[in-house]
Amino acid sequence: MTQKNWQSLIKVVVFFICLTPFGLLSFDAFNNNLGANPIETLHFRLGDWALRFLCICLSMTPIKIITKWNWPIRYRRLFGLYSFFYAAMHFLVYIALDLSFSWEQFVDEIPKSPYIIIGLFTFSILLMLALTSTKSAQRRLKKNWKRLHRLVYLAGVTAVIPEQMPVFNRRGTTAGTLQVTLQNGSGQRTVQMNRIGRVSES
Ligand code: HEM
Numbered sequence: 001m002t003q004k005n006w007q008s009l010i011k012v013v014v015f016f017i018c019l020t021p022f023g024l025l026s027f028d029a030f031n032n033n034l035g036a037n038p039i040e041t042l043h044f045r046l047g048d049w050a051l052r053f054l055c056i057c058l059s060m061t062p063i064k065i066i067t068k069w070n071w072p073i074r075y076r077r078l079f080g081l082y083s084f085f086y087a088a089m090h091f092l093v094y095i096a097l098d099l100s101f102s103w104e105q106f107v108d109e110i111p112k113s114p115y116i117i118i119g120l121f122t123f124s125i126l127l128m129l130a131l132t133s134t135k136s137a138q139r140r141l142k143k144n145w146k147r148l149h150r151l152v153y154l155a156g157v158t159a160v161i162p163e164q165m166p167v168f169n170r171r172g173t174t175a176g177t178l179q180v181t182l183q184n185g186s187g188q189r190t191v192q193m194n195r196i197g198r199v200s201e202s
Contacts, residue, residue: 007074014075018082021049022089039097046090047119051159053083054126058156077133080152084130087123118161125155 001009025045028034034041057079060072099105110116129152131137138145 011074011078014078018053018078021045022086039093043090043093043098046086046093047162050083050087050090050126051163053079053086054152054156054159057083058152080126081130081133084126087126091119091123114165115162118158122155122158125151125158129155 025042029038029042032038057076060076060079063072064070095101095103095106099109106116110120129149132141132145132148141148
């Protein structure tokens, strides 16, 4: 097998690996395994994956610079497109399952929720980058392509805001965490449940 064939094969493997979280989420959804609030869990987990893929995409250039390997650059576009895909699914779950396609309610919610304002802003950048990610767009936009695609760094900053926005959390608890402290004879035990239902004890 030639080097080019190997590269294509690895790209196909990476493509399917990136789809795994979506497959696992769909599996959990069909098996009623998404906890007490399945729509919220689905929504958050898709948002988390959009953010993860954006971080992976952004890490490709520093990896290339540090290691002097060229392969990370070949996967940058794939990871960026996956970030867009998971963000689109995150939005779709919100609009379809949370708001039952009520665009009126969506427009109503925009000024009330910084999550939506920042999410829409980030999503617009990802959409623009996805639409101009082809070789022909690169040729057409020439120097402006590079300028436009620098917006990915801005998206990287705005995409982490929803994770870091406890003050604006609609549930009104710190970082959306429910915390219960139990007192018994042998001391105190704190049980925490985060927004997606993960329970931890300390
Ligand atoms: C398309 C427009 C978008 C809308 C309308 C939207 C809306 C929302 C809403 C309503 C929440 C939940 C806030 C809460 O009640 O706690 C949320 C959370 C979140 N969003 Fe978005 N979002 C959008 C785009 C994005 C994009 C592009 C990303 C990342 C690339 C993203 C990443 C996240 C993350 C990481 C969370 C927190 C999930 C968690 O707490 O585990 N969102 N979004």
